[in-house]
Amino acid sequence: EPEVTQTPSHQVTQMGQEVILRCVPISNHLYFYWYRQILGQKVEFLVSFYNNEISEKSEIFDDQFSVERPDGSNFTLKIRSTKLEDSAMYFCASRTGIFSGNTIYFGEGSWLTVV
Amino acid sequence: GQNIDQPTEMTATEGAIVQINCTYQTSGFNGLFWYQQHAGEAPTFLSYNVLDGLEEKGRFSSFLSRSKGYSYLLLKELQMKDSASYLCAVRGGSYNTDKLIFGTGTRLQVFP
Numbered sequence: 001e002p003e004v005t006q007t008p009s010h011q012v013t014q015m016g017q018e019v020i021l022r023c024v025p026i027s028n029h030l031y032f033y034w035y036r037q038i039l040g041q042k043v044e045f046l047v048s049f050y051n052n053e054i055s056e057k058s059e060i061f062d063d064q065f066s067v068e069r070p071d072g073s074n075f076t077l078k079i080r081s082t083k084l085e086d087s088a089m090y091f092c093a094s095r096t097g098i099f100s101g102n103t104i105y106f107g108e109g110s111w112l113t114v115v
Numbered sequence: 116g117q118n119i120d121q122p123t124e125m126t127a128t129e130g131a132i133v134q135i136n137c138t139y140q141t142s143g144f145n146g147l148f149w150y151q152q153h154a155g156e157a158p159t160f161l162s163y164n165v166l167d168g169l170e171e172k173g174r175f176s177s178f179l180s181r182s183k184g185y186s187y188l189l190l191k192e193l194q195m196k197d198s199a200s201y202l203c204a205v206r207g208g209s210y211n212t213d214k215l216i217f218g219t220g221t222r223l224q225v226f227p
Binding site: 055089 | 159215220
């Protein structure tokens with residue numbers, strides 16, 4: 001079964017450093033997302049991306065965050081200057097665009113630890 | 116505001132049936148999803164409801180009542196591997212939103 005793949009699975013970075021999390025969505029999917037989950041808390045929406053532009057973003061997704069689809073397969077999340085509170089599991093997700101009810105598939109996640 | 120409520124924890128016995136409830140209050144509604152999440156892993160899709168009624172898929176069923184802002188996930192013939200968190204998520208918020216709003220999840224422990 002096709003799946004969303006993410007790299008790295010785990011990254012430790014120093015506060016203030018830039019981090020890029022990478023995702024390869026399922027190949028025929030058109031909508032892409034980033035969610036995050038701080039340890040012990042709920043999954044939170046960050047951003048959705050369609051047709052090469054951001055379609056929606058949350059309050060969490062401030063100027064320190066950016067997303068990009070640099071080629072036909074990768075979808076990246078960049079955090080410019082990481083803060084301690086950015087430590088979380090970051091999930092990439094995708095879905096097809098045919099019906100609004102299409103399942104959103106999640107990747108295995110990238111665990112980011114900011115020290 | 117947006118609010119999704121689920122019980123924090125539940126326990127059940129192997130072979131039994133368990134029902135996990137979810138109530139929601141959102142400014143819009145475009146469907147409700149149930150996901151299973153094992154610790155440290157990604158949410159895995161279980162079910163989707165957009166119309167009132169029951170959706171059955173093997174050992175799992177999900178029910179929706181839009182007028183009551185209520186859903187439940189029913190797990191039958193429980194197995195040890197069903198021990199996980201179960202996340203209720205609503206797609207909603209406004210007419211053209213696509214994001215999922217998650218509840219805090221219900222941690223289910225299945226005992227032999």
